[in-house]
Amino acid sequence: MTTAIHAEDLNVYFDKNHALKGVTMDINKNEVTAVIGPSGCGKSTFIRCINRMNDLITNCTVNGKVMVDGTDINDDDVDVVDVRRRIGMVFQKPNPFPKSIYENVAYAPRLHGIVETVDGKVKRRKHTKQELDAIVERSLRRAALWEEVKDRLDKGGMTLSGGQQQRLCIARTLSIDPEIILFDEPCSALDPIATSKIEDLLVDLKKDYTVVIVTHSMQQAARISDRTAFFYMGEMVEMGDTKQIFEKPARELTEQYITGRMG
């Protein structure tokens, strides 16, 4: 099992609020890793460190290492745009752009263009229409949405149901073929049927991607994840195989939380 992400002594402060306290953990490649814990314990803050979304928050300071493919993404000479291209994120509330379904998926590929090596020189060029069409179809298929929308790609993304919107957001993330995809409670705004579709999709996605999912649903973590990390008050209390975490947790706190005995 190879390591996709190695976080080391990660500390995050919002002004003086120490929101993440010395988190060190490894996330394996091609696995689903679940992050659980009570509200406000720093789950979102942690995964937002992995694609540097915390950069957007002005009063936020991040210390520590996040190693992806042997480089620390917080290094000064790392291009943050490149980090976010390789590490996608799907948010809690479906947030498609108020544009057509097609445009939602085509946006990111258009933005980045195609980088090619021609005669030993690295060149960036625009996608052709056919290439874009192919990307849109492939991404929507991968997100299990294609059959439902193939006849109305020019309709607004906002006209879809909540569950479809979330799958559209997943397709949008897949459009630039990231290595890692971060999900921050992707099902919390969805009904059980839409939720189970997304869960199936996540399990399927791990064949090609490394998946990290924050969830409030213990059942969800147990159902779909290979490994689980339990956070409490900004610290990572315990991490291990999901089966072990749910059946015989090593720490008292973890047991209290998963059995619902935590106040």
Add this chain to the structure above:
Amino acid sequence: MNRKHKEMLYFTAFRACALLVVLALVILVGYMVTGGLGKISLEFLTEMPRRANTEGGILPAIMGTFYLMVIVLVVSVPIGVMSAIYLVEYEQSSWMGRMFKLAVYNLAGVPSIVYGLLGLSIFVGYLGFGFSLISAGLTLSIMTLPLMITASREAISAVPQSVRDASTALGATKWQTIWHHVLPYALPGIFTGIILSVSRAAGETAPLMLTGVAMSLQTLPDSFFDSFMALPYHLFYMATQSSDLLATRPLQYATALVLLLLVLGMNMVAIVMRKRYRDKYKW
């Protein structure tokens, strides 16, 4: 009085207030149409004024006001939108941003004659543009900037953070996010700002009197540095200064009607564009 009756009463009161506004507009337009429509002719719209504005047409005033609107559009809109972007996207909560916002609010409350004085000393005097179209146009542009900034700022702030997050997480830079998402989605609100600003500029009289409007001209301005006529000032002149006030009364109504149509025409364009963008980006 039971609850249902109370509801009814409030509803009626609200409706009455709303109707009052419509009524005022109808009376206003009605007056101008009945009083002035007869005077509007091809000659009136396309010829120079004669005999101290009591005869002939108002072409120079129409063109003058049109040029002023164009100058405001070209100067005030880009500066206003860019300031609003800066405020919302870059200085949301900083000290600088707060000072800037305060300045904008206060500028919005400054009477237009004060802008006239400012224009007189800066554009007419200090920069040496003289009493001219450009001095007046720039003065009106400064005057309408707060409107433009406020409307754009509100429109830009109303674009949800979740959209910005989505774009950023896909690897877009801040500018790409603004260009591809924030600005397009804010356009309807920005068009509202344009409508307000340009209409306001078209209707102003006081600042023009200090910066270059003329009572009567036999020529159209051929450069930015010429003096010009303007519809609201023309109206003011005929209503207060003309040798035979009563005789020019129909001309006054007709001029007012033309001014109204000009502003309405410009606004219609903006309203159509606004509608197009509203439909294009549906939330």
